[in-house]
Amino acid sequence: MIELLATAESFEQAKHLIDCGVDTIYIGEEAYGLRLPYSFSREEQRAVIAYAHAHGRKVTVAVNAILHNEQIKTVPSYLTFLKENGVDRISVGDTGLIQLMKQPDYYIPFIYDAETIVTNHRQVDFWAKFGAVGAVAAREVPFEELQMMAKASLPIEVLVYGATCIHQSKRKLMRNYFNFIEKSEDVSRQRDLFLSEPKGDDTHYSIYEDCNGTHIFANNELNLLPYLGQLAAVNLTTWKLDGLYCSGESFVSIAKLFVEAREAIKAGLWSEALGAQLDRALRRFHPAKRGLDTGFFLLKPDQVK
Amino acid sequence: MEKLKTAIFYGADAVYIGGEAYGLRTRAGNFDYTDMQEGVDYAHAYGAKVYVATNMMTHEGDEAGAGDFFRTIRDIGVDAVIISDPALMTICASDAPGLEMHLSTQQSAVNYETLNFWKDFGLTRCVLGREVSMEEMNEIRAKTDVEIEAFIHGAMCISYSGRCTLSNHMANRDANRGGCSQSCRWHYGLFEMDEPGEHQSITEAGTEPFSMSAVDLSMIHHIPDLVNSGIDSLKIEGRMKSIHYVSTVSNVYRKAIDSYCADPENYILKQEWVDELWKVAQRELSTGFFYNEPTENEQLFGQRRKIPQYAFVGQVLEYDQDSQIAVIQQRNNFGVGDELEFYGPGMRHHQEQLHSLWDEQGKPIVRAPHALQIVRMKVTQPVKPNDMIRKRK
Numbered sequence: 001m002i003e004l005l006a007t008a009e010s011f012e013q014a015k016h017l018i019d020c021g022v023d024t025i026y027i028g029e030e031a032y033g034l035r036l037p038y039s040f041s042r043e044e045q046r047a048v049i050a051y052a053h054a055h056g057r058k059v060t061v062a063v064n065a066i067l068h069n070e071q072i073k074t075v076p077s078y079l080t081f082l083k084e085n086g087v088d089r090i091s092v093g094d095t096g097l098i099q100l101m102k103q104p105d106y107y108i109p110f111i112y113d114a115e116t117i118v119t120n121h122r123q124v125d126f127w128a129k130f131g132a133v134g135a136v137a138a139r140e141v142p143f144e145e146l147q148m149m150a151k152a153s154l155p156i157e158v159l160v161y162g163a164t165c166i167h168q169s170k171r172k173l174m175r176n177y178f179n180f181i182e183k184s185e186d187v188s189r190q191r192d193l194f195l196s197e198p199k200g201d202d203t204h205y206s207i208y209e210d211c212n213g214t215h216i217f218a219n220n221e222l223n224l225l226p227y228l229g230q231l232a233a234v235n236l237t238t239w240k241l242d243g244l245y246c247s248g249e250s251f252v253s254i255a256k257l258f259v260e261a262r263e264a265i266k267a268g269l270w271s272e273a274l275g276a277q278l279d280r281a282l283r284r285f286h287p288a289k290r291g292l293d294t295g296f297f298l299l300k301p302d303q304v305k
Numbered sequence: 306m307e308k309l310k311t312a313i314f315y316g317a318d319a320v321y322i323g324g325e326a327y328g329l330r331t332r333a334g335n336f337d338y339t340d341m342q343e344g345v346d347y348a349h350a351y352g353a354k355v356y357v358a359t360n361m362m363t364h365e366g367d368e369a370g371a372g373d374f375f376r377t378i379r380d381i382g383v384d385a386v387i388i389s390d391p392a393l394m395t396i397c398a399s400d401a402p403g404l405e406m407h408l409s410t411q412q413s414a415v416n417y418e419t420l421n422f423w424k425d426f427g428l429t430r431c432v433l434g435r436e437v438s439m440e441e442m443n444e445i446r447a448k449t450d451v452e453i454e455a456f457i458h459g460a461m462c463i464s465y466s467g468r469c470t471l472s473n474h475m476a477n478r479d480a481n482r483g484g485c486s487q488s489c490r491w492h493y494g495l496f497e498m499d500e501p502g503e504h505q506s507i508t509e510a511g512t513e514p515f516s517m518s519a520v521d522l523s524m525i526h527h528i529p530d531l532v533n534s535g536i537d538s539l540k541i542e543g544r545m546k547s548i549h550y551v552s553t554v555s556n557v558y559r560k561a562i563d564s565y566c567a568d569p570e571n572y573i574l575k576q577e578w579v580d581e582l583w584k585v586a587q588r589e590l591s592t593g594f595f596y597n598e599p600t601e602n603e604q605l606f607g608q609r610r611k612i613p614q615y616a617f618v619g620q621v622l623e624y625d626q627d628s629q630i631a632v633i634q635q636r637n638n639f640g641v642g643d644e645l646e647f648y649g650p651g652m653r654h655h656q657e658q659l660h661s662l663w664d665e666q667g668k669p670i671v672r673a674p675h676a677l678q679i680v681r682m683k684v685t686q687p688v689k690p691n692d693m694i695r696k697r698k
């Protein structure tokens with residue numbers, strides 16, 4: 001069973017994504033969820049859940065922030081809200097939240113998503129014992145290892161399109177810098193600033209700040225569209241599309257390509273040629289100034305030390 | 306090994322060792338259990354503990370052999386492992402029962418429920434994330450009953466520990482398997498991009514470049530707060546540091562903590578302790594997240610002060626009271642006429658100018674230029690084996 005998840009940036013977009021065949025909508029609010037295209041109000045979250053359920057689809061809500069004491073105190077009321085509104089799953093990155101959810105009143109089936117630190121199927125099996133129903137593989141895991149991770153007792157979610165976070169600091173790294181050079185600058189995601197490496201002028205790592213700190217993203221967005229057949233063949237069939245840096249109709253169009261791929265695979269009609277054709281189409285919708293690559297997917301495990 | 310002994314000799318109650326053990330993958334052939342046994346025996350003889358950092362995040366296959374590894378180090382007498390990977394924890398719990406586990410800072414534990422989780426799982430201590438404030442730490446203490454350890458001195462990641470893969474992406478080196486290339490300390494361009502993808506730098510040429518380098522942590526000014534917080538262990542970061550550094554920092558904190566505990570009412574921080582830390586400081590110092598969120602002043606921007614100003618020149622091996630002759634192992638070039646500072650455990654200190662120096666054969670010499678060279682010198686005030694010698698640069 002292939003599951004296609006997609007982030008949404010508005011109720012409207014969520015509707016379009018559902019209408020075009022996405023299985024699960026991924027939304028949340030900035031106070032508890034990391035690196036979301038949009039921070040949904042409670043009312044909007046309720047509306048998305050209702051619409052998805054009316055169409056037989058699911059909603060996962062991001063509660064994957066690193067939680068400090070204050071948030072650990074306020075998060076139970078959010079869990080209650082989500083439970084009351086029938087959210088299907090949440091994503092979790094903080095162990096304290098898992099501790100809270102040992103109380104049946106708060107428990108919501110959850111996807112373990114601690115970004116960089118999910119790299120081995122045994123870790124996933126560990127979280128399964130505490131109520132996880134899935135886990136998100138770190139982007140730094142090559143395909144050869146992902147295949148082995150598929151042995152886990154839970155479905156492993158793989159990012160197949162979108163941005164990869166490679167650094168989260170609690171510090172206001174941009175504001176600190178601008179203060180130092182005495183420049184006033186917007187540091188939000190909308191400002192759309194990039195870093196380049198000292199030895200790579202053509203590199204472009206997106207960077208922004210929000211209430212969870214400073215976030216830096218990989219040089220290019222990940223795109224595994226041509227490799228979906230390979231993923232499906234080894235039972236890695238939970239695929240996430242992240243629209244943090246691709247908005248509006250373009251993102252919906254990209255989602256449609258993945259839906260087409262899913263249907264072809266289900267029907268046994270997948271081919272490399274189809275993959276290449278869909279991939280060409282994807283490149284037309286992907287923002288022109290942003291790159292695409294395959295991240296760590298094709299690396300050999302021993303290429304990273 | 307030398308560092309372990311130095312840390313204990315200079316007042317540490319426990320040492321954590323890692324090196325090759327950090328990455329289990331490199332364990333084979335590199336990791337020397339005999340050394341570890343020697344270190345553990347030495348520590349235990351002084352009533353100190355040894356913790357082994359096994360805080361990598363394993364990829365598939367890295368965990369092979371971990372069971373044997375944990376069993377072996379348990380039998381050697383290691384007091385605990387510092388661990389962050391649940392896969393390794395599972396193996397450690399099942400294959401080496403009795404070996405205590407401490408949660409590594411790599412798990413970024415920053416709230417009390419996280420500590421409760423790990424306690425329920427069986428861990429005996431948690432090292433907090435460096436983003437925890439003093440106020441949060443006090444609350445965590447009040448709401449948990451697992452041992453708490455916090456970093457109080459040394460270099461730190463500018464990211465949430467474990468949540469940075471800059472190095473993986475920029476240098477193909479896995480930060481969570483001990484390979485970090487410290488990419489955060491590099492200088493970056495900062496720019497916006499127009500539609501066709503042209504880069505437009507947003508700073509003028511000649512402006513300080515963007516970087517993300519944190520100054521080091523030092524809590525020497527806040528020993529009473531740390532002691533009163535009721536946490537169980539104060540941790541000094543000492544990876545890749547010299548015995549000069551380790552001895553000095555351990556010495557200072559030992560002295561400050563003991564002074565405070567002996568007489569909290571009349572405790573005052575001595576300027577000489579602070580000065581002492583500055584002699585080995587590698588960067589500016591700050592209190593991290595303990596009292597406020599770090600600003601630009603807690604990052605390394607602009608002209609950097611030249612530190613350290615002291616060089617470690619040697620270690621005392623023997624001293625003969627009657628002849629006032631000390632046998633010294635050289636660590637950096639020094640010679641007759643230099644003003645030398647001697648120090649030992651308990652913050653024993655004295656300075657004197659060097660007048661007479663001999664080589665191992667007893668031949669008078671003017672300088673000791675060779676690394677690890679053994680020399681003799683006249684020292685008028687008594688010193689002891691393991692005392693260290695430094696001089697101003």
Ligand code: SF4
Nearest residue numbers: 462463469485488489
């Ligand atoms: S690059 Fe810097 S912040 Fe990232 S893991 Fe390495 S030392 Fe820590």
